[in-house]
Amino acid sequence: MLKIVESPDPLLNQIAEPCDLKDKSLKKLAKQMERTMYATDGVGIAAPQVGVLKRLIVIDVSPEDVRDPLVLVNPEILELDGEPETDEEGCLSCPGVTVPITRKPWARVKFFDLDGQEWEIEGDGLLGRCLQHEIDHLNGITLFESASPRERIKALKAYEEAKRMGAKPGDTSTEARKVR
Numbered sequence: 001m002l003k004i005v006e007s008p009d010p011l012l013n014q015i016a017e018p019c020d021l022k023d024k025s026l027k028k029l030a031k032q033m034e035r036t037m038y039a040t041d042g043v044g045i046a047a048p049q050v051g052v053l054k055r056l057i058v059i060d061v062s063p064e065d066v067r068d069p070l071v072l073v074n075p076e077i078l079e080l081d082g083e084p085e086t087d088e089e090g091c092l093s094c095p096g097v098t099v100p101i102t103r104k105p106w107a108r109v110k111f112f113d114l115d116g117q118e119w120e121i122e123g124d125g126l127l128g129r130c131l132q133h134e135i136d137h138l139n140g141i142t143l144f145e146s147a148s149p150r151e152r153i154k155a156l157k158a159y160e161e162a163k164r165m166g167a168k169p170g171d172t173s174t175e176a177r178k179v180r
């Protein structure tokens with residue numbers, strides 16, 4: 001498992017570089033990110049979260065007992081649609097907290113697979129939200145930047161407390177940590 005970069009590491013606020021589609025090391029990186037995502041019960045992970053400033057994300061929003069990872073190289077949001085919805089989001093890089101984030105529910109995203117073939121994916125619900133959250137990471141945006149100013153203040157306070165309690169990547173609340 002790769003080490004997860006945790007907020008407030010400034011690396012999380014940097015813009016990631018596009019991947020070279022011929023870069024053979026991407027397959028290994030994607031595999032390692034996949035393993036790290038499953039080990040921490042995440043539904044998505046972006047390369048900057050493991051310290052690599054490249055535009056690559058792995059997501060798996062399938063039911064918990066199914067493993068169906070999707071690797072997106074150089075993903076790009078083409079379209080967002082729908083009435084904005086607010087939902088709690090957690091993040092491997094901000095352990096111990098969830099933050100209410102308002103997003104348009106539906107997203108259409110262009111990406112390349114590890115063989116350099118171009119695809120599009122679209123969806124709402126968890127998929128639409130997860131795509132936007134992970135692509136935010138490639139643009140240096142974490143939960144704290146996505147939250148409204150008022151929620152940001154609350155979230156940063158909760159995060160400080162969670163860190164003090166020893167929250168680890170994969171923990172979504174300090175309560176959960178206590179029962180584990």
Ligand SMILES: [Zn+2]
Pocket residue numbers: 090091092093133134137
């Ligand atoms: Zn995240």
